[in-house]
Amino acid sequence: MKEEFLHFLWKYKLFSATYLKSIKGEPVEIVNSGVYNTNTGPDFLNAQLKIDGQLWIGNVEIHLKSSDWYAHHHEKDTNYDAIILHVVWCYDADVFMKNNLPLPTLELEKFVQKEVLVNYQKLFSKEQCWIPCEKQIAEVDSFLLNNWLERLYFERLENKAVFIKELLAKSNNDYEAVLFKLLAKNFGLKVNGEAFFDMSNSFDFSVLRKVRFQEEQLSALLFGQSGFLEGEVEDGYYTQLQNEYKYLQHKYQLQPLTKNRFQFFRMRPNNFPTIRIAQLVALYFRHQHLFSQIVEVSRLQDFYMLFSVEVNDFWKIHYTLETTSKKSPKRLTKSFIDLLVINTIIPLKFVYEQERRAVNEEQLLQLMQQLKPEKNSVISKFSELKIEAKNAFETQALLELKNNYCAKQKCLQCAIGNYLIKF
Structure with missing residues (x-):
């Protein structure tokens, strides 16, 4: 299990939140789970929790084991002075605050439903596969999939924009x-x-x-x-x-x-x-x-x-x-011009409109949806998994999915992975 999965559980409250108790038996009520922090410091900021009836506002730190607090030297780091709850999968050691009182600790393992763990293990099993969810992706809700593909396409455009902006800076x-x-x-x-x-x-x-x-x-x-x-x-x-x-x-x-x-x-x-x-x-x-x-x-x-x-x-x-x-x-040929539109024209127009704060996303999407789907080994493999791309917009989105999510096992940041773990 990865610590990232515990972040995912806490963020989406994928546990029995009604009867939470700390390892000391104190009732824990989540008013606000906090803002996920992707920078250095505590994992969730500005959380609001009621612990044993008392409202606390502060940060939440998450570890696989409670002893990781010391392994990561948080006791020496003032960024962790405002921690109000230590969330762990396995409790194996007490953690003390500067006032020598034990830090309230929640052992999450006791409150997570078995189905969520099973779904997680399916995605992250050691079994060799082309993408982690290849046996389940065909079951994903079509509305969710279409929305995710649209976001993936614009992520791909943003990635291409980085290279274009570097060229513009040099010229x-x-x-x-x-x-x-x-x-x-x-x-x-x-x-x-x-x-x-x-x-x-x-x-x-x-x-x-x-x-x-x-x-x-x-x-x-x-x-x-x-x-x-x-x-x-x-x-x-x-x-x-x-x-x-x-x-x-x-x-x-x-x-x-x-x-x-x-x-x-x-x-x-x-x-x-x-x-x-x-x-x-x-x-x-x-x-x-x-x-x-x-x-x-x-x-x-x-x-x-x-x-x-x-x-x-x-x-x-x-x-x-x-x-x-x-x-x-x-x-x-038209097929060659299609490639130029996909890989040169639309990304450059996107950057041009972006700099003028006038990106017409609908127009770009309509243009991409008019283009025939690309043919390559990645798109063919998705087709075998019953994910059929109808146009170039969808093939570009699927390439982004495969290269920047599936290949890197970023299932917890993927809408498809989220769906399969939750359900």
């Missing part, structure tokens, strides 16, 4: 620059995401602002910084880009990455890093002020139109700079 709050970095990272997907992100950080965004009006210079900048213009290729377009890049490199003192940072192995041709860079070029050549346009857009169909760009003629017959291929337009 002097330049949203256009941060949008480019986030888009670059997501254009690279999982395999090449970090390489694309490093490429976006390898030059100042002011350089892109200066060259984006000329497609050839913009292409030279991104392909050159990615290391794809370092070799010798007998092709007129390649030579033009190479010459342009040499000029830009000298003018702006650019240092390219090495192209071996980018992976082609076992990737579909449409996901080749060269194609994704070409599409990024097409996007920024077509839209000179992309972030300003994104702020104005709220409908999914408008995002599809905004990101509906085609690569230039060279890339319609190439997947790499070296060899030709069958002609294809290589447009951004």
Whole structure:
């Protein structure tokens, strides 16, 4: 058993509170259990308790064993001078206050119903499982589950916002620059995401602002910084880009990455890093002020139109700079745009609106609910447990649940865990 579970029991009064008695036989009545303290110091602050008929206002400390009071050296810490009740699972030693009187102690084990313990033990059993509640999660009330998923989704947005705010701080709050970095990272997907992100950080965004009006210079900048213009290729377009890049490199003192940072192995041709860079070029050549346009857009169909760009003629017959291929337009697909909306557009809009204290949560949720559910191993496993995600809002929430609650066994902070223990 963990001490955290005792905090949970006290917070939600999951015990027979009507006939509580201290180890000395004094009646204990909880008027107010106090405020849960997540910082250092006593576990619950400003509690109101009637002990043997006398009203006390002060703090409550909780331990597995009463002797833990001394193991944690609370007798030497003035933060614990205002303790009015010591709540323990097992009483194994008296604790004395500074006036040499014994500290009122409640042995909780005597008052907790067996069913609550059984439910707790089911969640925290040593048995290997994918998530602690996999045998019970399908029984959870749908109203509770839906409300919890909504909160989880916004927790996920808040977590993504931390990274975005760090980028904004480094770029002097330049949203256009941060949008480019986030888009670059997501254009690279999982395999090449970090390489694309490093490429976006390898030059100042002011350089892109200066060259984006000329497609050839913009292409030279991104392909050159990615290391794809370092070799010798007998092709007129390649030579033009190479010459342009040499000029830009000298003018702006650019240092390219090495192209071996980018992976082609076992990737579909449409996901080749060269194609994704070409599409990024097409996007920024077509839209000179992309972030300003994104702020104005709220409908999914408008995002599809905004990101509906085609690569230039060279890339319609190439997947790499070296060899030709069958002609294809290589447009951004709707499924790829969906990923950009989920992982870049909505988190950035959330931060932008948050800083202006004008977050439209309903609009963000409606947009996410229009997107198809993501497909990955986590979502497939939840489906096996009869938790079917209907849209991207729910898949994002389930990813947050799995990664930041289930994997860390934070069942006592989870609405699902709370429900299963109480019932």
